[in-house]
Amino acid sequence: MRxxxxxxxxxxxxxxxxxxxxxxxxxxxxxxxxxFPLYWMVTGALKSPDEIAQIPPSFFPKHFDLxxxxxxxxxxxxxxxxxxxxxxxxxxxxxxxxxxxxxxYALSKLRPFFGKLILGAMLATLMIPPMxxxxxxxxxxxxxxxxxxxxxxxxxxxxxxxxANGFFVFLLxxxxxxxxxxxxxxxxxxGASPLRILSSIVLPVSRPILGxxxxxxxxxxxKDFVWPLLVLPxxxxxxxxxxxxxxxxxxxxxxxxxxxxxxxxxxxxVFFVFQRSIMAGLTAGSLKG
Amino acid sequence: MAAxxxxxxxxxxxxxxxxGGAGTRGGPVEEDRxxxxxLRRAVxxxxxxxxxxxxxxxxxxxxxxxxxxxxxxxxxxxxxxxxPGQWVGFDNFRTVxxxxxxxxxxxxxxxxxxxxxxxxxxxxxxxxVVLNELRHAKAYLRFVVYLPVMLPPAVAVLLFKWFxxxxxxxxNQVLDAFHLPPLSWLDSTSTALxxxxxxxxxxxxxxxxxxxxxxxxxxxxxxxxxxxxxxxGLFRRVxxxxxxxxxxxxxxxxxxxxxxxxxxxxxxxxxTGGGPENATxxxxxxxxxxxxxxGDFGGGSALGLMLMIALLVFSTVYLRVSREAEQ
Numbered sequence: 004m005r006x007x008x009x010x011x012x013x014x015x016x017x018x019x020x021x022x023x024x025x026x027x028x029x030x031x032x033x034x035x036x037x038x039f040p041l042y043w044m045v046t047g048a049l050k051s052p053d054e055i056a057q058i059p060p061s062f063f064p065k066h067f068d069l070x071x072x073x074x075x076x077x078x079x080x081x082x083x084x085x086x087x088x089x090x091x092x093x094x095x096x097x098x099x100x101x102x103x104x105x106x107x108y109a110l111s112k113l114r115p116f117f118g119k120l121i122l123g124a125m126l127a128t129l130m131i132p133p134m135x136x137x138x139x140x141x142x143x144x145x146x147x148x149x150x151x152x153x154x155x156x157x158x159x160x161x162x163x164x165x166x167a168n169g170f171f172v173f174l175l176x177x178x179x180x181x182x183x184x185x186x187x188x189x190x191x192x193x194g195a196s197p198l199r200i201l202s203s204i205v206l207p208v209s210r211p212i213l214g215x216x217x218x219x220x221x222x223x224x225x226k227d228f229v230w231p232l233l234v235l236p237x238x239x240x241x242x243x244x245x246x247x248x249x250x251x252x253x254x255x256x257x258x259x260x261x262x263x264x265x266x267x268x269x270x271x272x273v274f275f276v277f278q279r280s281i282m283a284g285l286t287a288g289s290l291k292g
Numbered sequence: 293m294a295a296x297x298x299x300x301x302x303x304x305x306x307x308x309x310x311x312g313g314a315g316t317r318g319g320p321v322e323e324d325r326x327x328x329x330x331l332r333r334a335v336x337x338x339x340x341x342x343x344x345x346x347x348x349x350x351x352x353x354x355x356x357x358x359x360x361x362x363x364x365x366x367x368x369x370x371x372x373x374x375x376p377g378q379w380v381g382f383d384n385f386r387t388v389x390x391x392x393x394x395x396x397x398x399x400x401x402x403x404x405x406x407x408x409x410x411x412x413x414x415x416x417x418x419x420x421v422v423l424n425e426l427r428h429a430k431a432y433l434r435f436v437v438y439l440p441v442m443l444p445p446a447v448a449v450l451l452f453k454w455f456x457x458x459x460x461x462x463x464n465q466v467l468d469a470f471h472l473p474p475l476s477w478l479d480s481t482s483t484a485l486x487x488x489x490x491x492x493x494x495x496x497x498x499x500x501x502x503x504x505x506x507x508x509x510x511x512x513x514x515x516x517x518x519x520x521x522x523x524x525g526l527f528r529r530v531x532x533x534x535x536x537x538x539x540x541x542x543x544x545x546x547x548x549x550x551x552x553x554x555x556x557x558x559x560x561x562x563x564t565g566g567g568p569e570n571a572t573x574x575x576x577x578x579x580x581x582x583x584x585x586x587g588d589f590g591g592g593s594a595l596g597l598m599l600m601i602a603l604l605v606f607s608t609v610y611l612r613v614s615r616e617a618e619q
Binding site: 006022041044121124197228270 | 337338340341342344345347348349351352354355356357358359360362363366373421422423424425426428429432433434435436437438439440442443444445446447450451454455459460462465468469494498499502503506508511513514516517520526529530533534551552555557558562576579580583584589592593596597599600603604607608610611
């Protein structure tokens with residue numbers, strides 16, 4: 004495909020020189036800007052407190068000692084934080100799918116009275132960023148209206164708000180809208196219940212969008228900081244981001260860095276494996292050109 | 293069987309007879325059966341639909357819709373959450389506006405958004421345009437630029453806190469390697485805010501770059517071709533072809549970024565605590581302080597409401613633009 008620079012001018016000798024110089028500059032620049040900080044983090048955690056404070060710094064750590072990582076794991080109880088975060092993200096994922104898929108299916112295919120109004124009210128929440136509603140939402144979690152229960156320090160404080168995601172409902176509904184009606188009507192005539200139609204026809208063909216929503220929901224909860232900071236104040240209940248941040252002041256520098264490495268490994272790993280879905284999710288919400 | 297069917301149909305046929313429109317002998321009966329069937333189906337369909345919707349309705353009501361109303365109520369009340377709240381009119385707003393930190397918070401938030409626009413808005417577009425021309429290492433570059441986005445923000449921010457260390461921190465070491473004088477980064481009123489913008493840009497740059505890159509794929513190649521035939525150079529082709537062809541996505545991203553950066557919280561919370569001398573207090577951070585450090589939810593909500601109204605302006609424009617783009 005033809006882009007900004009014509010293939011013809013790329014083939015001239017000067018075009019080639021410019022192209023390869025740009026390529027090398029970009030590759031080095033990107034590596035320096037985005038990979039080098041991560042390299043500095045991983046190796047920083049291998050250094051002793053003396054070495055990490057030394058000027059000028061050593062480019063390679065003097066000895067390959069994983070002991071700091073072990074210290075971080077034990078002193079910061081990272082195991083507990085990680086286990087908590089898995090619980091929060093996993094539960095939020097299941098909740099989000101159960102709640103948003105059924106809602107989107109109802110709005111798209113069952114078309115109840117006031118369906119348009121409900122969809123509108125759900126999409127309207129996208130216009131108001133959660134940050135500005137932080138205080139009233141916190142008060143809801145602290146003292147649930149009607150039930151008068153406190154969700155603080157329980158996983159529900161993460162799971163329930165995570166499911167109230169207008170963007171996911173929008174993505175799912177738009178996908179369900181594209182499933183041909185005839186497919187569902189045939190099943191309906193055969194006497195299949197709506198739940199049956201959802202589970203055996205709609206869900207199997209919606210696998211791509213379910214993948215996108217799944218990854219987005221897990222990553223969102225995993226990366227979230229402000230909300231878990233407020234609703235999970237107990238040290239044993241903290242998510243990994245909040246846990247490290249709240250203990251960071253008492254830690255030696257290299258132990259803190261090691262805990263940062265451990266905290267970023269899961270998301271980087273997820274990115275390695277699900278790169279395509281994540282990038283698809285990135286452009287799913289935005290529009291075509 | 294026959295009896296129930298008659299029963300079910302009786303009130304309706306009376307109604308339709310009252311309407312006076314009974315035609316042929318078989319007609320109304322057939323029609324009635326259809327109507328009751330349709331009605332029953334509609335009721336059944338609605339019941340199922342609301343059964344499916346109830347989980348979402350509860351979650352949205354509790355954590356999205358009710359908080360919007362509650363925010364407004366809170367900001368006009370004095371509340372200790374034991375006794376019922378006292379209506380105090382605009383008192384909370386007055387308290388907040390008279391706070392010396394209020395002015396700094398809005399100015400800093402505006403400055404943060406503007407700086408983030410200057411650095412963080414144009415750079416991803418330029419990167420995307422360059423990436424789109426490269427024929428090699430594409431997968432690597434796309435992967436690498438998105439890597440910081442995948443880090444939990446708290447991790448990225450704490451990592452930069454270490455880099456900003458005035459002594460052995462990476463940034464001053466790099467400056468030293470180029471024989472430049474060291475900076476005090478987070479500790480000086482003149483550089484603290486810029487330092488926050490740098491972290492925020494570093495960890496969000498990848499999103500914009502990849503979205504622009506996707507948008508650039510849909511720019512038709514023959515436009516470049518004819519522009520080139522007309523004698524347009526490289527920069528004029530960017531100006532007259534690339535930018536007009538992607539202007540909607542550019543506008544959408546502009547608004548999204550303004551909305552995102554105006555809520556900045558985690559950077560001042562973890563890096564500076566609003567200091568030095570209120571140089572990095574932002575509106576969201578001040579709102580947090582009011583509620584959780586001063587125990588004043590009324591003042592905090594008043595700030596939240598002001599921020600919400602400011603952001604709604606941008607969101608409304610965003611909605612207009614994106615709807616236009618869908619067509």
